[in-house]
Amino acid sequence: MAGGAAAAPGVLLCALLWAVSAAAPGGSPAPGAFGRVYRGAVNISAERLYAFAYSSEPGQVDAVRVYVNSSSENLQYPILFVVRQQKGVLSWQVPLIFRGLYQRTYNYQEVSRTLCPSEPAPETGPSDQIIFVDVASMAPFNIAYELLVTRLESFQLETNRPFNFTASPSQPQYFLYKFPQDVDSVIIKVVSDAVYPCSVVSVQDIVCPVYDLDHNVEFNGVYQSMTKQAAITVQRKDFPGEQFFVVFVIKPEDYACGGSVPSSIHGNVNRTWNLQRTKNLQVTIVPSIKKSVYIQAMLFSFLSFLSFYVGSVVVAFVHYIRVRRKASAERLSPESGSGVMTSSHPITASTPEGSSYGAIDESSSSGGRQLSSPEHGPPAGSDTDSSVEEESDFDTMPEIESDKNVIRTKVFLYLSDLSRKDRRIVSKKYKIYFWNIITIAVFYALPVIQLVITYQTVVNVTGNQDICYYNFLCAHPLGVLSAFNNILSNVGHMLLGFLFLLIVLRRNILHRRAMEMKDVYTLDYGIPKHFGLFYAMGIALMMEGVLSACYHVCPNYSNFQFDTSFMYMIAGLCMLKLYQTRHPDINASAYSAYASFAVVICLAVLGVVFGKNDMWFWVIFSLIHVLASLALSTQIYYMGRFKMDGPDSDLGMFRRAAMVLYTDCIQQCSRPMYMDRMVLLIVGNLVNWSFAIFGLVYRPRDFASYILGIFICNLLLYLAFYIIMKIRSSEKLLPIPLFCIVATAVVWGAALYFFFQTLSSWEETPAESREKNRPCILLGFFDDHDVWHFLSAAALFFSFLVLLTLDDDLDTVRRDKIPVF
Template sequence: MAGRAAPAPGALLCALLWATAAAAGGGPGDNPAPGAFGRVYRGAVNISAERVYAFAYRSEPGQVDAVRVYVNSSSENLRYPVLFVVRQQKGVLSWQVPLIFRGLYQRTYNYQEVSRTLCPSEPAPETRPSDQVIFVDVASMAPFNIAYELLVTRLENFQLETNKAFNFTASPSQPQYFLYKFPQDVDSVIINVVSDAAYPCSVVSVQDIVCPVYDLDHNVEFNGVYQSMTKQAAITVQRKDFPGEQFFVVFVIKPEDYACGGSVPSSIHGNVNRTWNLQRTKNLQVTIVPSIKKSVYVQAMFFSFLGFLSFYLGSVIVAFVHYISTDVKLTVPFGSVFIAGSGIMTSSHPISASTPEGSSYGAIGTSSSSGGHQLASPERRAPPGSDTDSSVEEESDFDTMPEIESDKNIIRTKVFLYLSDLSRKDRRIVSKKYKIYFWNIITIAVFYALPVIQLVITYQTVVNVTGNQDICYYNFLCAHPLGVLSAFNNILSNVGHMMLGFLFLLIVLRRDILHRRAMEMKDIYTLDYGIPKHFGLFYAMGIALMMEGVLSACYHVCPNYSNFQFDTSFMYMIAGLCMLKLYQTRHPDINASAYSAYASFAVVISLAVLGVVFGKNDMWFWVVFSMIHVLASLALSTQIYYMGRFKIDLGMFRRAVMVLYTDCIQQCSRPMYMLSDVPSSLSLSAIFGLVYRPRDFASYILGIFICNLLLYLAFYIIMKLRSSEKLLPIPMFCIVATAVVWAAALYFFFQTLSSWEETPAESREKNRPCILLGFFDDHDVWHFLSAAALFFSFLVLLTLDDDLDTVRRDKIPVF
């Protein structure tokens, strides 16, 4: 628990009262009138007349006695308020009537009725009852009489009980607080506070047993932990944080609703009318329930790790089945053996009937699809398995044969393209190009994650030191702390992304090793059949999935407005890398470079940040964003449509006008390709954003990426089936699993439990209890399911074209 020092309230006022009383010929303790609990005392005071009441009572051993003082004055004279000073055995409490609160824009709120609970006396260590006395001094510096009322009562329901709801009423000038003691078998409790009305705005605070108790709007944040509240609040309290194993629960009503997202009242010369003050009463219900036990933490961790270890077991079983099926299969004619699931065919001798001697990587001899050109000679082809044999090749060395440059413009203008037309470059160079994706994303991950981790540690430290639980937007009804972490469950649920991301890297590594072995054996099916195997993008996807888990966990250390991009940055990368991988499958030679791809992702992330900052009410931002969106979509579509042969420079506008004139005006020509290669960002999404301007701009951008990815994947599968290609059992299972798991994951994603776009108090209205093992909430289930869905999605991309491993590349269409 943390607090800050504050001056003892009423010290100066008490000294002034003594001096005034002495000047009048007596002290505040002279001839005090005996007072009775529960009786209303009425009187008048002025500069020369004050009143002193003494209330005596007997405290029983082990009993905590709480006393509440109610005062009222009909005077609204702010120049001469009535001063009340309450003296106890170990403290002094003072206030004035009218009681003045100051709000936003120097507005003042004046209250004629004030009610305060006195700091309760500690239980007497003696075994016998002890006598206690309380003095209440009433005074004023006014030269005329000011009437007042006084009522002192002993509280019967001051101590809260476990699992028992308690109802009460509070207002800005009449705060309430209660005592709670931990039962012997309870180490952690959750304080649940609910109200039937959102406003007035209130604050719930948990403070140590220290006097004075900070129970006013201007000092409630001085000690303990606190939350603002509209309809509900929840604070988890642990026994270890309170040496005395007891604490106060303080309820303060704020004089205005601005802090909770409400409106600010209109005022005249800074003073709010009396009607507004009379409406500042709130009915509250508090219930303290035991939190989960340590055994639940252990169960939740076992559930998380064992659940995802089952994926490892399933992968081992599938690999073992493939190994067994390979041993069971007999040697087929010509000595070939097919390894299921790995896409490798070893051969004792080449199939010379279908493969000419001069075939090269990606092109099989002279065929109708290659325009009658022999692409490479056996001498020019690099030795198989020599991906890393040479370090002198660079990305600028792609076109190692002079005739390729002239072939580009000829081959890529054909109406019907085959894979051999777009896989003509040296395999080693192309593999190095895609490996750059892997090394670049590792570099990005390191330089991105380190400052993120440092920042969230700072956030968590600030929350723990200041006690301000409005900084982070948790689901407080299901936020289980562990150590310094306030919501360990939201962090633990991200373990799936890291474990499944690592598993995907292992699966890709296995395929990569098998592919290298086949290349070393000069397997003809690996060299000239099927989709060219480049694993750099797959490795990058696995790293991105792991980093999504790391950064999502960092975001959930303290989710708020300032660090939302931690949770979404690698989501953009995952969606983008998947689209690039789909495109690279049939266009291995002309896919985007890693540098341009990651630069595009950086632009998207920057737009997402700007959209959250300026996109809520700024119409100009949406106009500019929509223009950028449409132009970028047109540029990407044009570049893809012309197979990378369209140059984006200052002359592109003149060329575009010429194309429109010749193909649309001068003569109506049909498109060169019947279907577009990739569904670009839909212009409808830009129009939607411009018209509706969604509040969650980051999710809006992510939705564009996901929709485009799904459209492209659907387009790819449809074209694959239309081209008489097959879906093998494993990719078919992955497609079904992906659809089912994504549907379930999205259901839980849309169960909004908090929102950093609103005030902390409004966000807590969405909080809901745990739904899984008493430890995980809906958003944690989204983490589990989304990790599995992404894993299955990656497997779809990895295995989708396994049926083509025995098909010549000059027979595989491009789409």
């Protein structure tokens, strides 16, 4: 009985072959044997038909591969191979023709294809299969061929087991993978020792036919181009059958991967080029992270930055206790009243008679200053006056302009010289920064969000993973998002930006209370408190997190400016805040500042589009950069009192500038009147001119980062100058700002280290970018760039705290004793 049962499938196969032979219209098929090479010749009147029979067991996937070869290169009369299976037909010709760039053609005499496997259902039992291979040609003469049909023993890929194989344009490969029971997501890692030839890795559902040629591999599933490395994350939920094909296609030319196009004669590439198009590949499928890792990563992200909130509450509580103890000690002290001055203008009252050096003369000061006193106007703390007040309402008389010239051109300036305007007007001027940046953020972010949603939808629908430049070795999807970890890591910008707003709000409330109590130290001591720029900085930090997250939804060449736009604004706002600290009356208006930022963003977009090879763009940009540096330096040096006007309209300002330069620097060669400012501006101009020359000579491809580097270098230069001048002026660095300065330096250093660990690059092709991909380094979830997001958020937060607390030591110093630099 056992022998009869074993022989039954063979009897059935023979019967099946006999029946097909009797019904075949072109004659009897020749029974074929797997693993045997068949040689023959065909012409218009002679064709060959082979039949290969085999039996499949339930749960067993049998794959068959057909290899054909012909020495004929006659494109007029190719050999046609038609393979018929139970559920499909596969056909090709030899020579097999591929078409490339510029109408080039690539012809191959050797072709090898894997037939779509069929798996019998468990309820049907063993299944008998038969394959027909028809060889024919319309040539009037004989064309020789070779045929080899084999059954693949290593067709199914296993988890955590590397598999090596070889593929070429005319001999693609694909394999089957089934999800294990305990695995919901896997990463397909493909590596090769050779950069070229360019290849494509595709993941396709179990559907026949399998798209495994250069011209159709993009028709189904998800795919990536590849040079030396590729990685695709696949989730079980995307495949109802819990299995998929991994397809490997070698492209006939390397242009898509950044390689050169071969030279050709009459559009046909020589045979030597085709013989070099073989690539050795290794594929390994490893399980991806579990859901618990997602939860751990989210908890880590939020708890790490919520600890900053805890630290801020502790510092605020300690400060509150110290203030209460100090107040109690002053009440108990017999000299507790010594700190309260009876004069409404303590600075003027304490100024020696006849001294005008840095003091405020009531007879010549502006009306705005008089309105700030309790005797002449509303309470000093009334920032929310319902009347519409503008600077022009208090500063329009001609003698006031001359007064500005007298005050601002003194050799030694003190803060009292540059804080003469009504504080309500100045405060409202700076509040415009806050409201304007909210408006900008809304109108900028909404179309950005819509655009990146469209990008992600296109990636999900088309399966083209070359659109987005992820670090595919550490890209963890969640829902429709392909790289959730890159988005989650930006939560720090939003949380710390909101925390900074809360800290500024607390300071603002305390300041208002002091103003309402007419505290003399608040009115005429220390740096004038204006919080509009600080609020704008906090909003900018939060928006940097939002837009960076939007960029990382689908990072690519066309949307990189989303990630950098608010970085420009953060750097610019920080410089404006530093300047405003000692120059509260003459800082730039919000409208001109944001207009300047808009010009910078426009230049960044133009640089991304035209900056690669256009020499004229770099010439014009470098010229604008240098002229802008000179104009800004002139305004800073002369405290805004250098008038760019003249009798000949626009040419007058150049004549005026040339005259001043000739008179002061060449003819008289005198020592600069404002030596400290001159040193800063000389160093600043040298730095900016160096950037301009570097850009003109090297023309960096990453233009957005180039502009960002200019902003950051100028900000660091100005901050260093400010701290040095503060120390030179015998001012103190209190523990909190000193800690923030050290923390800023340390965290920025660590952040920049991870920033320069390049994991992808949209300046290159997607395949070249993937060569830089690296595995996760933190919790198995975050990569180097995610760590950069964490650290840069903390570094920006500490930088903001430096600006907020740097001059806290001056709160008890009279403004006519605080130097301007």
